[in-house]
Amino acid sequence: MKLLIDIGNTTTSVGLWQNSKLSMVNNSDNNKLFLALKKYLKKEMDEILLTSVISAKENKLIIDRLKKIYKCRVRQIKSSFTLLGMTNGYVQPKKLGDDRWVTIVASSLLYKQPLMIIDCGTAISIDMVNAKGTHLGGYILGGFDGYSKSFKNAYHLKHIKIKEDAASQKKYFPKKTEDGITEGYLLMVISAIENIYNQIKKNQKILPKLLISGGYGKIISKKLSVKNKYEPDLVLRSIGLISNHL
Numbered sequence: 001m002k003l004l005i006d007i008g009n010t011t012t013s014v015g016l017w018q019n020s021k022l023s024m025v026n027n028s029d030n031n032k033l034f035l036a037l038k039k040y041l042k043k044e045m046d047e048i049l050l051t052s053v054i055s056a057k058e059n060k061l062i063i064d065r066l067k068k069i070y071k072c073r074v075r076q077i078k079s080s081f082t083l084l085g086m087t088n089g090y091v092q093p094k095k096l097g098d099d100r101w102v103t104i105v106a107s108s109l110l111y112k113q114p115l116m117i118i119d120c121g122t123a124i125s126i127d128m129v130n131a132k133g134t135h136l137g138g139y140i141l142g143g144f145d146g147y148s149k150s151f152k153n154a155y156h157l158k159h160i161k162i163k164e165d166a167a168s169q170k171k172y173f174p175k176k177t178e179d180g181i182t183e184g185y186l187l188m189v190i191s192a193i194e195n196i197y198n199q200i201k202k203n204q205k206i207l208p209k210l211l212i213s214g215g216y217g218k219i220i221s222k223k224l225s226v227k228n229k230y231e232p233d234l235v236l237r238s239i240g241l242i243s244n245h246l
Contacts, residue, residue: 011028017236017239050063105238218230
């Protein structure tokens with residue numbers, strides 16, 4: 001049994017990997033990681049694998065503590081030039097987020113076809129991968145939390161959230177400021193994704209498979225007119241799939 005951990009900018013996801021299946025997924029704030037890990041203390045771990053976008057100093061403290069608690073090997077999967085035959089498209093491969101890198105590698109291994117991988121988290125990343133597993137590059141858009149805060153002073157609005165019913169196709173224009181902000185954000189993100197998809201379709205004559213993940217991924221997935229697959233635990237599942245080959 002393996003413990004999988006993905007440390008993001010604001011939240012951490014944890015899950016168990018056994019017999020190539022993911023279970024007991026838990027999401028928490030970064031500062032509550034070890035509180036969240038209490039539910040896994042009775043499990044005997046063969047290995048712990050993690051990805052992280054926080055500082056090297058913070059990662060070392062976490063890894064050292066994990067080793068003391070679980071008495072097993074802890075491996076951090078970092079972004080690299082190549083992994084399992086897949087190639088990183090960044091000029092400086094280490095600058096690509098570890099979470100993005102593992103989804104690129106694992107998804108390429110799994111699907112063996114052109115991909116667009118969209119992660120809707122603190123920021124929105126859109127990565128393109130060809131059929132050979134070569135990362136072609138990617139875009140980064142602002143996440144909804146940062147976007148909504150930009151309106152706080154102008155409209156005195158606080159705690160604006162995208163609601164599930166925002167995913168339904170509406171035939172009318174927003175008539176409330178809150179709706180205008182949330183619907184405007186969805187329109188912006190969806191337009192960007194579909195524009196990139198259509199450019200790939202036109203210029204490269206291919207139809208990439210769209211994979212959507214992240215906190216707002218479900219809503220974005222429903223709004224897209226392009227066929228896509230929503231995978232809420234894509235990063236953790238990717239870490240697990242990679243661990244099968246390491």
